[in-house]
Amino acid sequence: MQTPMPMPMPTDLPVDPTVLNRMSRRFRQFADQDGQDDPLYAVLARCMADDPRLCGLLAAAPSGQQLPVLLLAAIHDCVLDAEVPASALHAYYPTAGGTRLPDESLPEALLAFVHAHRDRLLHTVRTRSTQTNEVGRCGVLRVALQALMQRLDLGAQAPQPVALFDFGCSAGLNLSVQDYGYDDGWDLRPAVDPAAPTIRGTWRRSPPAGLRGPDRWRVTETLGVDLSPVEVSDERATRWLRACVWPHDAHRGERLGQALEWARHRPHRLISSQDGLQVLTDWVGSLPGPVLPVMINTWVLAYLDEEQRRSLTHRVTALIRERGLAWISAEAGKFAPVPVLPQGSGQEPPETTTLWTLHWRARQGECGTPLAWSHAHGKWMDWVTEEDDDI
Known part of the structure; x- marks a missing residue:
């Protein structure tokens, strides 16, 4: 050499x-x-x-x-x-x-x-910042939305209209969660169109059987906010998304390409803002009454400092109590907004593994619980919540 x-x-x-x-x-x-x-x-x-x-x-x-x-x-x-x-x-x-x-x-x-x-x-x-916009995470997101409906006792007779807000949205690809197909060995679901990607993953511990079946939710409104949203028609911007996918992960790269092509024909409204939570607050106030607002964030909190994370949790919790917002968070374990980390079935360190948590408004006030661990890109998923076992 x-x-x-x-x-x-x-x-x-x-x-x-x-x-x-x-x-x-x-x-x-x-x-x-x-x-x-x-x-x-x-x-x-x-x-x-x-x-x-x-x-x-x-x-x-x-x-x-x-x-x-x-x-x-x-x-x-x-x-x-x-x-x-x-x-x-x-x-x-x-x-x-x-x-x-x-x-x-x-x-x-x-x-x-x-x-x-x-x-x-x-x-x-x-x-630049890393903007993986990993649609593989939708494998847990769609089940988390189902669990939310169960806790709120909504959508059993007809799907509950949901307004989905992606905080740190990148290209907003996860806002198409209801369009994608799912092949996870637990609840097979075809995509709404052959052109839409199918999300494949494996459940280590499956969600409860009561969460299977037709979706109890229906996304009727979407909005994404990011410091630098990715315009799906911009070749240079989407090349950066492809660059954030690891070079030997051909399946993930192909799936991203499909999701980008799907978004080009069915784009979501994305906003650039330094204060995404103010955008969220204003948006929630503009929604029609029957629609349930749900905020999602995936691998965003790692890029905030401790004070910014505290402020975000405080402001989102206030929206849960005062406006009925629901919050689905998917972050590295050490940044998850729960006081105690649940036990996973694998040996992966919580620093590099995604913990999915759910927060909602109940009669007694704001409630929160961990739902599942998952691989950062959705290769495997591990349900940890026991409350749904008798659904």
Whole structure:
């Protein structure tokens, strides 16, 4: 293996050893845990962890975005750009037609690529955020909506009209939850049209049988809010969504493509706002009386600081008490809005696993409960709530 070309330490980035050590630890942890789902990303993350010229680039991102997946997505976006000349690194990306598996030449190819596109990569990590918009999460979302109807005793005779609000919506693809098909070994459901994607996953512990059957809810209103919503007709913006999908996950990439194409013909209203909860408050006030407002958020709270998370919980809880809002949250366990984490059936750490929680207004006030754990992208699901066992 040849000696990698020299690449000077950027002078406009923090060079504090404490900062670099923190970035290095994050890449190493990613390689040992989440990165194991993709053979290329696991090796790239180890390369970055061992080289301050690489992991140091992540320090340019805003503090809430200093996550390994952001720099990996920035590189992937560059690889997917047809205007970027083919390089040795392209050969390792199946999404760019590459067939080469990680080998001893990969570190050199990575260094050369980063060196050639450093300014672009820095701009991307400074201005972008990861926006996976993972429709695989709809496998739990549709059951969570069914559980909500059961708790509110709604929709048994006719589906309850629901207004679905996606906080941190990206391209708003999860707002089409009722259109998708579901193949989960528990309650098979065809898509409303062959062109709509089918969400496949496996239940480790199934939801109660009483939650099977026809939907007790019907989405009649939708709205999404994001700092930077993705316009599905914008090729560059949707390329970023594809870049946020890991290169060896062909099924996930194909599913995203289907969901984007479906959204192009059935778009949802999306709003850019720095205060999405004010948008939610105004929107709830404009809804017709019979419609039940439901807010969903999926892997958003990790990008907020502690004070922002407290403020969000306080404001959403007030809307639950005062306006009858229901709240379905799908976040990493450590950010879940519940006091105690339920026991899962697997060994996955709660830091990298999604906990689904449900909050609603009951006669005694605001109520909340955990519903399920799931893989971050919906590959597996694990129902944990026992209250529904006798439905």
